Amino acid sequence: MAEVQFRFRDDEPVADPGVTVDAFGEQTNALAVRLEPGDEPRDLLPHLDRLRLVEVNFPSFGDGRGYSAARVLREAGYIGELRAAGEVLVDQIAFMRRCGFDAFAPEVPLDPADAEAAWSRYGEVYQPTTDGRTPIWGLRHGIGRRG
Amino acid sequence: MYKYDSYDQAMVDARVEEFRDQVRRRLEGHITEDQFKPLRLMNGLYLQLHAYMLRVAVPYGTLNSAQMRMLGDIADKYDRGYGHFTTRQNIQYNWIKLEDAPDILADLAKVEMHAIQTSGNCIRNTTSDQYAGAVADEVVDPRPYAELIRQWSTFHPEFSFLPRKFKMAVIASDTDRAAMKLHDIGIQIVRDAAGELGAAFYVGGGMGRTPMIAPCINPFVPIDRMITYAEACLRVYNRHGRRDNKYKARIKILVHELGKDEYTRQVEAEFAHLLTQQIEPPLAELERIKAQFAEPPFEVGIADTVDRSDPDFALWVDNNCLPHKQAGYIAATISLKPVGGIPGDASADQIRLMADLARDYSFDELRVTHAQNIVLPHVKKADLYALWQQLEAAGLGTANLDLVGDIIACPGLDYCSLANARSIPVAQKIGQRLAVKQQEIGELKLKISGCINACGHHHAGHIGILGVDKKGTENYQLLLGGCEGADTSLGQITGPGFDEDGIVDAVEKATQFYLSQREEGERFLDTYRRIGMPAFKEAIYG
Numbered sequence: 053m054a055e056v057q058f059r060f061r062d063d064e065p066v067a068d069p070g071v072t073v074d075a076f077g078e079q080t081n082a083l084a085v086r087l088e089p090g091d092e093p094r095d096l097l098p099h100l101d102r103l104r105l106v107e108v109n110f111p112s113f114g115d116g117r118g119y120s121a122a123r124v125l126r127e128a129g130y131i132g133e134l135r136a137a138g139e140v141l142v143d144q145i146a147f148m149r150r151c152g153f154d155a156f157a158p159e160v161p162l163d164p165a166d167a168e169a170a171w172s173r174y175g176e177v178y179q180p181t182t183d184g185r186t187p188i189w190g191l192r193h194g195i196g197r198r199g
Numbered sequence: 200m201y202k203y204d205s206y207d208q209a210m211v212d213a214r215v216e217e218f219r220d221q222v223r224r225r226l227e228g229h230i231t232e233d234q235f236k237p238l239r240l241m242n243g244l245y246l247q248l249h250a251y252m253l254r255v256a257v258p259y260g261t262l263n264s265a266q267m268r269m270l271g272d273i274a275d276k277y278d279r280g281y282g283h284f285t286t287r288q289n290i291q292y293n294w295i296k297l298e299d300a301p302d303i304l305a306d307l308a309k310v311e312m313h314a315i316q317t318s319g320n321c322i323r324n325t326t327s328d329q330y331a332g333a334v335a336d337e338v339v340d341p342r343p344y345a346e347l348i349r350q351w352s353t354f355h356p357e358f359s360f361l362p363r364k365f366k367m368a369v370i371a372s373d374t375d376r377a378a379m380k381l382h383d384i385g386i387q388i389v390r391d392a393a394g395e396l397g398a399a400f401y402v403g404g405g406m407g408r409t410p411m412i413a414p415c416i417n418p419f420v421p422i423d424r425m426i427t428y429a430e431a432c433l434r435v436y437n438r439h440g441r442r443d444n445k446y447k448a449r450i451k452i453l454v455h456e457l458g459k460d461e462y463t464r465q466v467e468a469e470f471a472h473l474l475t476q477q478i479e480p481p482l483a484e485l486e487r488i489k490a491q492f493a494e495p496p497f498e499v500g501i502a503d504t505v506d507r508s509d510p511d512f513a514l515w516v517d518n519n520c521l522p523h524k525q526a527g528y529i530a531a532t533i534s535l536k537p538v539g540g541i542p543g544d545a546s547a548d549q550i551r552l553m554a555d556l557a558r559d560y561s562f563d564e565l566r567v568t569h570a571q572n573i574v575l576p577h578v579k580k581a582d583l584y585a586l587w588q589q590l591e592a593a594g595l596g597t598a599n600l601d602l603v604g605d606i607i608a609c610p611g612l613d614y615c616s617l618a619n620a621r622s623i624p625v626a627q628k629i630g631q632r633l634a635v636k637q638q639e640i641g642e643l644k645l646k647i648s649g650c651i652n653a654c655g656h657h658h659a660g661h662i663g664i665l666g667v668d669k670k671g672t673e674n675y676q677l678l679l680g681g682c683e684g685a686d687t688s689l690g691q692i693t694g695p696g697f698d699e700d701g702i703v704d705a706v707e708k709a710t711q712f713y714l715s716q717r718e719e720g721e722r723f724l725d726t727y728r729r730i731g732m733p734a735f736k737e738a739i740y741g
């Protein structure tokens with residue numbers, strides 16, 4: 053399993069390796085789960101309170117199912133670590149953060165300067181997500197996110 | 200017309216810098232071509248047979264004269280003095296150097312333009328009715344809704360790595376002039392009995408190797424929920440669209456395999472959930488956008504007639520102009536289909552001239568049509584003759600809108616690396632062969648694709664031509680009976696294919712047979728629908 057290269061949260065990282073979604077359902081004490089692109093993220097919703105780490109695998113960067121999985125989990129109120137693993141590339145990180153990922157374990161470590169430049173490039177965003185950023189329409193009309 | 204504010208401008212400026220950085224990383228070898236490919240594709244840069252091709256977005260086909268002029272200047276500065284207007288209301292340049300691409304994007308950004316998401320597996324440029332705001336049959340001007348979608352879909356964090364490309368069209372008239380039902384999502388803005396605006400969603404249409412007409416999955420989504428509904432449609436697709444086979448990855452296959460009802464059920468469930476997430480822009484935002492599409496200051500009480508004493512001019516008016524909602528005005532289409540020309544091509548000088556004419560005669564506005572022509576939407580009838588004379592002098596006065604010479608053709612084997620056969624020479628030959636007969640034949644939409652991907656809309660042509668590879672030689676299949684619009688239908692293959700000269704002969708035979716069979720007032724398509732394939736087959740192969 054690749055190292056976590058970037059982490060945007062302060063709590064202690066969970067050391068346990070993530071178990072598969074199937075195994076997770078049976079193992080009542082597991083804290084970490086690993087989600088493959090075809091797994092249904094909503095299967096995890098009944099267990100959100102005990103989950104501390106969801107690792108979403110991107111076997112290839114072009115398979116974008118993990119972006120939806122991340123948003124579904126965050127929209128359902130998941131607050132634990134959401135880690136993107138696998139083929140995570142510089143130009144995907146900004147999108148991933150917007151979808152709720154807060155830790156990144158790229159298979160091939162990224163150039164930190166390139167990564168930093170990539171995720172700080174766009175000052176504002178058009179769409180609201182659960183990342184709390186006020187979308188451009190909110191700025192235009194003085195509407196903050198969630199009141 | 201929509202005008203960028205500082206937020207919109209900052210977005211395209213940042214994109215230019217990002218792409219400059221990506222090109223640098225590629226040229227310095229930090230990223231592989233495989234990793235670079237999706238990045239350049241999201242900026243509209245394709246590697247083709249001879250060079251890079253750059254596709255520039257023209258949101259909902261609307262341009263002002265400064266933008267059009269810049270498109271002409273780019274053709275001169277970075278290409279070989281030409282631009283190619285496409286069926287997706289965009290413009291493409293066929294001879295681009297990778298090193299130049301960031302500078303081109305910077306030039307575009309100066310006039311509020313970009314190449315964002317003009318390719319790649321993301322939400323592409325949203326198309327619309329080329330006569331929006333000019334014709335009487337629309338419920339509202341559809342472009343503000345398309346602009347709302349443009350902003351929502353720009354760098355959408357969840358939908359930038361979809362199973363496949365995603366094309367949307369927005370119309371607001373029963374006369375569908377944008378082939379709306381042949382898009383991944385087609386939206387028709389409608390009014391309900393209470394007078395409220397809503398969006399009818401048609402999902403899962405498309406062309407390509409498996410053409411499908413989109414079914415309506417919801418006839419009325421309240422207008423202040425349109426973006427949320429679109430988000431639900433996309434999320435279901437992103438989760439469940441096929442990724443195992445790129446030929447089955449479009450949303451049309453998902454809708455087809457799940458069935459319209461099951462797909463709709465999933466969308467409605469996701470929609471109910473997303474409504475709790477407050478992702479919809481407020482109506483105030485729609486109002487802000489709408490204000491920028493306010494009607495131009497039309498003069499009232501002016502002459503509503505055209506002096507038809509010049510017969511060539513009268514012919515052009517009859518063919519290329521459409522009644523305007525405002526008395527005294529007309530919508531004029533500039534055909535980019537001169538006899539023997541390359542459909543959709545315009546020289547840098549022609550592009551700049553059209554820009555000037557838009558400034559002088561059409562309240563600074565132009566439209567690109569999906570039939571690869573240019574519209575001046577608001578021309579005063581009193582100015583029409585002067586306008587036409589300038590068009591005529593520049594080789595832009597061809598009077599053939601919707602006639603057989605107004606051919607849609609993809610780039611084909613002359614430029615495209617996926618092609619099986621050339622499209623352009625076939626278009627040129629057919630145009631030449633039928634030029635003298637085309638007025639007599641009347642409306643006949645002929646569409647040519649150089650391979651099964653159907654960029655030339657051959658499925659939707661009254662006559663469609665598809666280039667195939669037959670044991671290493673170029674061969675052409677003939678289709679009849681396709682049609683876009685309110686009565687969308689897909690063309691059927693007539694039978695064995697033809698070589699290049701054979702297909703020209705076959706098209707001529709089909710038109711001759713039509714002329715011999717047509718009843719009063721019938722277009723080619725009507726006659727075909729009445730008497731059917733077997734009779735035409737007999738006439739073509741018999």
Ligand code: HEM
Pocket residue numbers: 245247252284285286287291363366381404405406407408445446449608609610614615616617652653654655656
């Ligand atoms: C020369 C480079 C081009 C390449 C490599 C290319 C590639 C493709 C491919 C692979 C498809 C099939 C997608 C699918 O069904 O999943 C397609 C469809 C299409 N392309 Fe192109 N294309 C090119 C140029 C154009 C041009 C110049 C136009 C406009 C004139 C265009 C407009 C379209 C349209 C309208 C479709 C079919 C509609 C649909 O997607 O369902 N393409 N293209």
Ligand code: SF4
Pocket residue numbers: 609610611612615616617618619648649650651652653654655
């Ligand atoms: S239809 Fe085929 S040949 Fe024509 S542009 Fe599209 S991919 Fe190329």
